[in-house]
Amino acid sequence: MEEKKITTVSIPAHLAEKLKKRMEGTGFSSLSSYVTYILRQVVSSIEIDEKNKESEKKEAFTEEDEKRVKDRLRGLGYLE
Amino acid sequence: MKKVFVFGIDGAPPELIFGKWLEDLPNIRKLMANGTYARLDSTIPPSTIVAWNSMLSGKDTSEIGVFSYTYIDKNGKSRLVNSGRIKCRLIWNILGQHGKRTIALYVPLSYPVKPINGCMISDFLTPSVNSECAYPEHLKEKIKVMKNPEIFFDVAIGLAEHKGLDIGSLIKKTYEMTDMQIMLVKDMLANEKWDFFISVMIGTDRLQHMLWNHFDETHRRFVKNSEYKNSLKEYYIYLDKKLGELLELLDENTVVIVASDHGMIKQEGKININSWLMQENYLFLKDGINISERTRFSTDLVDMEKTTAYGGGAYNARIYINRKKLGDAYQKVKDEIARKLKSIPDDKGNRIDTKVYKSEDIYKDTSSAECPDLIVYFDNLQWASNPDLGQEGLYSWRTAVGADSAGHSRQGCFIISGPNIPNKGRIGDIDIRQIAPTILKLLGIKCPGDINAKPVGVF
Numbered sequence: 001m002e003e004k005k006i007t008t009v010s011i012p013a014h015l016a017e018k019l020k021k022r023m024e025g026t027g028f029s030s031l032s033s034y035v036t037y038i039l040r041q042v043v044s045s046i047e048i049d050e051k052n053k054e055s056e057k058k059e060a061f062t063e064e065d066e067k068r069v070k071d072r073l074r075g076l077g078y079l080e
Numbered sequence: 081m082k083k084v085f086v087f088g089i090d091g092a093p094p095e096l097i098f099g100k101w102l103e104d105l106p107n108i109r110k111l112m113a114n115g116t117y118a119r120l121d122s123t124i125p126p127s128t129i130v131a132w133n134s135m136l137s138g139k140d141t142s143e144i145g146v147f148s149y150t151y152i153d154k155n156g157k158s159r160l161v162n163s164g165r166i167k168c169r170l171i172w173n174i175l176g177q178h179g180k181r182t183i184a185l186y187v188p189l190s191y192p193v194k195p196i197n198g199c200m201i202s203d204f205l206t207p208s209v210n211s212e213c214a215y216p217e218h219l220k221e222k223i224k225v226m227k228n229p230e231i232f233f234d235v236a237i238g239l240a241e242h243k244g245l246d247i248g249s250l251i252k253k254t255y256e257m258t259d260m261q262i263m264l265v266k267d268m269l270a271n272e273k274w275d276f277f278i279s280v281m282i283g284t285d286r287l288q289h290m291l292w293n294h295f296d297e298t299h300r301r302f303v304k305n306s307e308y309k310n311s312l313k314e315y316y317i318y319l320d321k322k323l324g325e326l327l328e329l330l331d332e333n334t335v336v337i338v339a340s341d342h343g344m345i346k347q348e349g350k351i352n353i354n355s356w357l358m359q360e361n362y363l364f365l366k367d368g369i370n371i372s373e374r375t376r377f378s379t380d381l382v383d384m385e386k387t388t389a390y391g392g393g394a395y396n397a398r399i400y401i402n403r404k405k406l407g408d409a410y411q412k413v414k415d416e417i418a419r420k421l422k423s424i425p426d427d428k429g430n431r432i433d434t435k436v437y438k439s440e441d442i443y444k445d446t447s448s449a450e451c452p453d454l455i456v457y458f459d460n461l462q463w464a465s466n467p468d469l470g471q472e473g474l475y476s477w478r479t480a481v482g483a484d485s486a487g488h489s490r491q492g493c494f495i496i497s498g499p500n501i502p503n504k505g506r507i508g509d510i511d512i513r514q515i516a517p518t519i520l521k522l523l524g525i526k527c528p529g530d531i532n533a534k535p536v537g538v539f
Contacts, residue, residue: 047195051194060191066160069205078128079149
């Protein structure tokens with residue numbers, strides 16, 4: 001297994017204090033692992049937002065697909 | 081850490097699950113015996129695509145922003161609804177923000193899939209396995225290698241000609257579809273990490289629409305001695321067995337919820353809503369429009385200068401009132417139409433139990449152009465609505481579209497069982513919107529302030 005490489009970044013001390021307080025009772029053993037967890041969440045949610053925006057620009061159905069699904073729904077009486 | 085597993089059974093009616101067939105459903109019976117259960121009030125109207133999303137958001141139909149399977153796009157064209165039309169946050173969006181992982185399989189109106197913290201496979205509106213049906217995308221490969229990927233998302237292919245459809249083959253295909261869907265549920269349970277897991281089985285709904293008059297002796301089109309008399313019950317027994325197999329794969333920290341989005345009720349017939357509105361001088365068609373038998377209704381046919389109201393809807397009726405034309409008289413005319421709708425009798429002249437809802441009484445946000453003014457349940461949904469034109473009289477039995485045997489009813493099922501869930505047996509009816517806050521609470525997440533529904537009383 002590849003060894004995990006780590007690096008050091010600096011954050012303002014008062015932010016570190018704030019985060020330490022929030023960390024209480026979460027089960028995280030160090031501020032570093034807590035900050036990593038938070039950053040991963042933030043990055044993943046930004047990525048999800050970006051992908052969502054991309055998909056919003058696209059048409060959900062091609063014309064042929066739409067016809068196909070509409071026929072299916074009419075058969076069920078779902079579509080007037 | 082606690083986890084939540086939801087087994088969704090589309091359209092499972094409490095009358096059958098909690099009552100008539102319970103003896104033969106040992107796994108459901110066990111969950112009920114160890115936990116708490118209730119009848120569940122669905123959305124208004126009890127439409128599959130809206131109801132599941134209400135269950136997973138805590139929001140009402142208008143907040144979800146979906147009123148029908150179609151909507152009018154910016155070019156005035158009628159388009160098929162898709163996941164992008166949902167206006168509110170769904171539970172996996174909230175869970176994702178808290179680092180919780182969701183697996184969501186076949187949840188109605190999830191096509192095209194959107195990226196979530198977890199995995200998603202889309203629903204019965206999926207055109208094919210080659211479309212945007214899976215997140216992450218590589219999950220498609222698991223479907224492609226299955227026996228019959230063509231019917232993986234929905235067995236209803238070819239149902240448009242259902243009058244000539246061989247019921248036996250529909251049943252066989254429904255089992256085939258469900259087998260494949262369950263296979264993927266098992267695969268995901270074995271190979272993915274999750275905090276919240278939901279899969280929705282659509283097979284029940286498909287069979288119920290087609291088979292109701294094969295077992296319900298009170299149905300006016302009851303098929304005597306049908307070889308399919310027990311087919312629906314047998315499918316429920318099969319599904320209960322599959323549920324049992326899935327329960328075996330869950331750990332002891334998992335709370336299990338079995339839920340349906342609506343129930344099912346026999347369909348007596350259809351009331352020709354637009355023919356009625358024409359007869360009552362609320363609806364006028366443009367000059368020169370030639371109505372042949374079974375002309376599909378469209379607002380293109382309507383003379384909006386003269387028209388006060390027109391209708392839509394398949395199982396329930398949606399009434400749109402021309403506010404612009406009526407001005408101050410709007411409320412008065414709306415009340416008048418509501419009153420008259422309630423007095424429409426059945427085809428034999430008997431009084432029926434029709435409910436008429438005004439959108440402002442039931443919805444939080446009536447601003448959408450798609451939002452109807454009135455929602456009508458003819459005879460508590462035992463009579464459907466037929467917007468097509470050109471029928472003789474007010475009632476129709478066979479329309480241009482649609483299965484004729486049963487329609488959606490107001491109430492579905494809710495069962496919850498697992499660690500720290502009290503054994504309360506049956507409790508009073510719950511609202512479908514209460515499920516999302518219940519799941520959030522089980523997973524230790526504070527319910528966002530914009531969700532007003534309260535968790536179910538099991539804490």
